[in-house]
Amino acid sequence: MSMFSAPKGVPEYFPPRSRAFVDVRSHLSRAAELAGYSYIELPVFEDTALYVRGVGESTDVVSKEMYSFEDRGGRSITLRPEGTAGVMRSVVENRLDKGQLPVKLWYSGPFFRAERPQHGRYRQLQQVGVEAIGSDDPALDAEVIAIGDEAFRSLGLTRYALHLTSLGCAVCRPAYRALLQAFLADLDLDEATRERAAINPLRVLDDKRESVQNQLIDAPLMVDHLCEACATHYDAVRAHLVSMGVSWVEAPRMVRGLDYYTRTTFEFTHELLGAQSGIGGGGRYDGLMASVGGDDLSGIGFGLGTDRTLLACEAEGLTPGADAHLDVFLVPIGAEAKTRLVALGARLRAAGIRTDLAYGDRGLKGAMKAADRSGAPLVVVVGDSEVEADSAQVKSMSTGDQATVPWTDLITFISAAIERDLT
């Protein structure tokens, strides 16, 4: 029994799985780097009002899932529940939007939502996100979507799907919203659903209950009521996706939980993850920057769930980061040998060779066992006779071959052996 336990709903990654987590995260961010996005490091807490105004007071995320508290100066602080609002705040505050547009940024780190934990749903969740700000070019929408697709594909994932729709804009959405509300008013719905219809009628569309869905068959859909500009924009996005070879399914009833989304909206889901199947989602947000006090620039971005992407990889039997993480394992027998190998280890590491050593004066047999388990392809053994001969035994763990190598040639020999193994 340990005295303390981690807070509820917080995932921890430790070896060996932490290696997979790190590898997943680097695949996700690499896709963004490959498309010219630059890293932005942001605070994990912000002024509560930023989320209330940016994300939307009526959203579940803001109204019942935020970790908010008063700091010692009496300010209301909130642990960030999502990434986009914070990026907007920083862009406006630091005038990153005053140069060439679009500004393309990526970020990574923990986010916090006080939800009831479940497999794949955590109170501290990890995301890798991108934002492209200051252009409403539909090619940029397509780029962002394609980056997400490539991020998942680069990990070897295949059992995922891209859901796509357009949520319209300030011109066409209000009229559609009224239309939908009128439609919903005539349906037989329970109180909670009626309430939702009043606050965010779009949300009713993706209700999972059959009894509700049956009544929604003839519900008006946003995509059928887009204004000319939105329709043209959406067509262009789809045309670009086709030319990039990205496939998707139309999801006219898809809804996002954050109020700022407009026009292009998308979600990646994985079919093996159960109820928490969303592994990434995003879209365009046209009014967000202005609502946070900046110029009225539009933007588009996504957040990819690092935790869930790892779960998706595991569900598909993929093993990210499984490559051996060591090149050489050193086995000393005796005090003199240890002194020599400790020094050799430092030199190997300085030469960029990943090296570990058998500590704790284990017997040769035990040390070899440790060497085997380390996964290192090469093992260097030094005992009394090697010390005397000023040499070392270098063993290949895969073939079992062992060579006597003069001490002065060791680093060169090892480098060459690793080089050979890589080719």
Next chain:
RNA sequence: GUGACCGUAGUUCAGCGGUAGAGCGUCGCGUUGUGGUCGCGAAUGUCGCGGGUUCGAAUCCCGUCGGUCACCCCA
């Protein structure tokens, strides 16, 4: 936040009212300085935590904490 199920060794799990078990892992041994296979042996548990019922509780009941599944929500 609502409902249901689960919580036993490092790990996966069996035991379900009468002195705590197995597989895997860990450590040691199988003669002097060589791992993976095999054989033999050993260590490790306040049976999540707190109450209650009982002669006796890992086992039954209540609470609590944690996890899981669905709803909800979303990454």
